[in-house]
Amino acid sequence: MCKDCGCGLPGEEPGGVSGHSHQHSHEHAHSHEHAHEHSHNHTHDHEHPHGPGEHHGHEHSHSHTHPHSHPHRDQQKPDEELRRTVQVRQSILSKNDRLAERNRGFFRARGLLVLNVLSSPGSGKTTFLRETVKALGEKLKTGLVVGDLATDNDAQRLRASGAPVVQITTGTMCHLEADMVARAVKGLPLDGLGLLIIENVGNLVCPASYDLGEDLRIVLFSVTEGEDKPLKYPPMFQAADVVILSKIDLAQACDFSREQALESIRRAAPKAKLFETSAKTGQGMAAWRDYLIEQQQRKRAADPLAL
């Protein structure tokens, strides 16, 4: 569109006949005054097509004069002039995300399948993982990193399975972060391992935001916690690749409704794969074991250069 007359035609074309002309004269009143003066003189002469076979042109002539002056910085520095906006637009967790990607590359190069296992305290993570390691046995050698605020009790329990275990005690931190995992992994003999399980701090809120470089997020909840647990902690369940419903041997004693639980899981984590297990009786553990073996083989096959 011609920006001077708004006639809807392309403007600023060189040469041609003059059909209509504008004359503008602007005066600007500024609230501050400049110690120098500007003066502009423009003349435009151009034409543009105006419908089939019809042409007209413009002649523009502008004349501006802006007298203004303002005090310069070296004379005075009012606060308003020093204030400025800095655009950042960076994820608050970008540092953790970068470190997580570094972990991911490291794990990939070693052909390690990595699980981030999350649940509330007392859902049976440690027992479930101990039985997982036993079930995998020599088929898929496993190392574990265990996060807790204090004690290395869980590490000791897991060592009973014969797998190498490193305990991270977070002190007051309610979740694991990527750099903690990177440091902990240095303490594990990784040669010959195909699976790394990271048992996060028991907490269904905070760890949801922190990527550790894992392949799969495993969210576990037990029948003793109630059918609606996934609805109470949606961000955690929404981020789950796999949901484990644990302690199913206790379902009857807890009046646990499987139907309701499955409906909760379907609503909160519609894409997650579900396993119903009992570490105590071994129910459901074989399917879970086979799933892990298949996932690890798939990961290794995807990267033939892996160690």
Added chain:
Amino acid sequence: MHELSIMDSALNMALEQAEKSGATKVNVIRLRIGTLSGVVPEALQFAFETLAPGTLADGAALDIESVPARFWCGTCRLEFQSDDFFAECPQCHSPSGDLRAGREMELASMEIE
């Protein structure tokens, strides 16, 4: 607790930027927080008031912009907005786990002098 560590990261990022820009004071810190990020703005505010004293951001305003959640239904090829964690597609009513926006935790900008 979670918000405290998130705010700590955000504040450190902001202070780093401020120092790079040669600021002597931070007046405003602007965050963009998704409604489904799992982070509570009030708790961030509280954490900020605890963390800011003694830094360049002492006395600064914390301005939190809320980013509405948007979901995608692959079946209907429809993007829709909802602040419900269990959003269902308005057309086919199936649950959508495909969150396209709403998890943001971002340091957007800041005003410094």
